[in-house]
Amino acid sequence: MSHQHPELSAPAPLAPGGLRVTPLGGLGEIGRNMTVFEYDGRLLVVDCGVLFPEDHHPGVDLILPDFEPIRDRLDAIEALVLTHGHEDHIGATPYLLRERGDIPLVGSQLTLALLGSKLREHRLKETVHHVVKEGDRISFGPFDLEFVAVNHSIPDALAVAIRTGAGMVLHTGDFKMDQLPLDGRITDLRAFARLGEEGVDLFLTDSTNAEVPGFTTAEKDISPVLDRVFAKSDQRIIVACFASHVHRVQQILDAAVAHGRKVGYVGRSMVRNMAIAQDLGYLTVPPGVMVEAKELADLPPHKQVLISTGSQGEPLSALSRIAQRNHHFVHIEEGDTVVLASSLIPGNENAVYRVINGLSRWGANVVHKGNALVHVSGHASAGELLYCYNIVRPRNVLPVHGEIRHMRANADLAREAGVENVVLGEDGVVVDLVDGVAAIAGKVEVGYVFVDGSTVGDVSESSLKDRRILGEEGFISVILVVDTVQGKVVSGPEIHARGFAEDESTFEEIRQPIIDAIAEAVREGVDDSHQLQQTVRRVVGRWVNRTHRRRPMIIPIVIEA
Incomplete structure (x- = not known):
């Protein structure tokens, strides 16, 4: 906007x-x-x-x-x-x-x-x-x-x-x-x-x-840096870059050949795009260097290079799954080298650092734009x-x-x-x-x-706001049955929470104020379940804000007896 x-x-x-x-x-x-x-x-x-x-x-x-x-x-x-x-x-x-x-x-x-x-x-x-x-x-x-x-x-x-x-x-x-x-x-x-x-x-x-x-640094200035990274590493090397960065993949292939390593692609878009680039002659793949990523694991670690997607920390990408130890065939070992050969797109910094920390936890040496010229x-x-x-x-x-x-x-x-x-x-x-x-x-x-x-276009700013509230503040549901003639709560209130306070006893002190507020509302002539729900939402909202300094999503359900 x-x-x-x-x-x-x-x-x-x-x-x-x-x-x-x-x-x-x-x-x-x-x-x-x-x-x-x-x-x-x-x-x-x-x-x-x-x-x-x-x-x-x-x-x-x-x-x-x-x-x-x-x-x-x-x-x-x-x-x-x-x-x-x-x-x-x-x-x-x-x-x-x-x-x-x-x-x-x-x-x-x-x-x-x-x-x-x-x-x-x-x-x-x-x-x-x-x-x-x-x-x-x-x-x-x-x-x-x-x-x-x-x-x-x-x-x-x-x-x-x-x-x-x-x-x-x-x-x-x-x-x-x-x-x-x-x-x-x-x-x-x-x-x-x-x-x-x-x-x-x-x-x-x-x-x-x-x-x-x-002036922007020349692409060729990366090659000697990659060469040094390859020379220093005596275990597996994983390089993450954009799935469309043909020139960067070319440099990695050339470095792998120079250091006697084999290469496998990880990530669907990487496999697809590099096949297209190779078919059209934009990527030169030296004979004998490529193997299926799964077969790469059969080689000794110092012979392996994986080229992966996920340099922006995307949660479902290959590199994120590797960092969380839930990739189906790539498992980080102590001493592996991971190179993030891409920029940090504004807004992705936290996700990228989360991946870097995850990889470092398992003992990987992480080389990125902040500590080496691996991206221009x-x-x-x-x-x-x-x-x-x-x-x-x-x-x-x-x-x-x-x-x-x-x-x-x-x-x-x-x-x-x-x-x-x-x-x-x-x-x-x-x-x-x-x-x-x-x-x-x-x-x-x-x-x-x-x-x-x-679905396209069904998610509005307000539903995103609701998702953010659910994610950050949790939600509370309040269910009660009300006799609108007598002004009495016949059953409940049953109070359940998620992502807020799981202990039911937390809500003991708010049960009676809810019952009192309903009785008063009925005495004042309110007999519409929607308005009674608003009454419950107000009472619970004020209490939660005062006692817990939180603003969870409150879902009141009032059933008329």
Whole structure:
């Protein structure tokens, strides 16, 4: 939800010849990236990702962008462009395709392959898709798209230039400017400069690392660190990283070969994604190095490397199960080395440290970003962003992809580089580009859409609040039978509690006050069971708060005799 522009009203109709940009996710959080472009009554969607839940989202599996603002205009969508294959950019696509199954999908070879396996998992038919690569130009309705190579922590990432009658937009997607990337595919600054010469009217730039000074460390700088970790370890090595980080997996495979070790994958998404990357030639697996993870246990510990999911401490991931000693075939032994080769996504810190502590308890040596260079970011730091502003020289800038602080820092960089018009928006804030000037035109209502098991959108903020109360404060149920004519409690009150005070005697002192309050309420003419339940809730609530300083959920049940 937007907090920065609470006073904004619904946007007026788009001016003729103008371009409207509506971010439905990704502005104000790291995840669920989705931006809708509107021109001449037609829509183009860029990215459609998920956000992973935090501790204050109990029972939630995924968080989606809110499709409500475009739900009645799905038939106007010309295409969905996917900049790269990370979950926070493609993960919500199956949910959008459930609403309109024939939206054309546009993306690079690896991105669409990763998405394809996801669609099959959701039992969705493959929709029309257009495989594109850097340098390609393709039109959908009034949108003329050109794709530019960008370097990121997954191969085959693309920026997209969108030309319309209102001007040109350049959307970087997620990117950094590693000058010596492992796959030799650098961010194409020559294309950025060429587009800048033509005239970029609106530049949407990745804000994730805008607060970090200088330039992001090169991916290749990790290799010697991994080499030292492998050289020092005389037992099993477990490396946890994102299931899509092909370059990191490549470095681990290379280190394993150099030190005479065999490798097995642990975690369904890791097995699936690396098979796709290998089939398409993005991952080079040296012959003889891979074995089934279960067979790895037959080798001596100094010959084993496991590559696992779960670097963010996700409770159901392979690494979390290993740390809790309940993985079905991987058991941590004293002296094992565990490498967490990934970033800490904001909000996941506690979960990650819980896993680190769990692994350390069993005697593992845990190597992570805090004590060794085992991860570099996939996002451009402040120096790289300034470089881009100076090359592109955009007329208007809209920082995207990041929390509020990241986008503010990015806006400051753009202004320092001489960009006169910088627009700071959040999810739902509508930005119109009219006559070369971008300005906020209003706001559409967007919220978080929670996926809970197989249900989408049924979990509301209030039910999450109830779950949090149940988890943190427990609940008390009070059952009593009342004769509303006599004003007497005929049976009860029976009081039960969970997660509060299990000892029934705790409630002895509140039984009589409940009986007295019911009698008084009936004397005053209250004979409705709902109002009597409210009376019980008030009495118990006040007592619990006064004597225990707690606010459990109170469930009164009054049965009329």
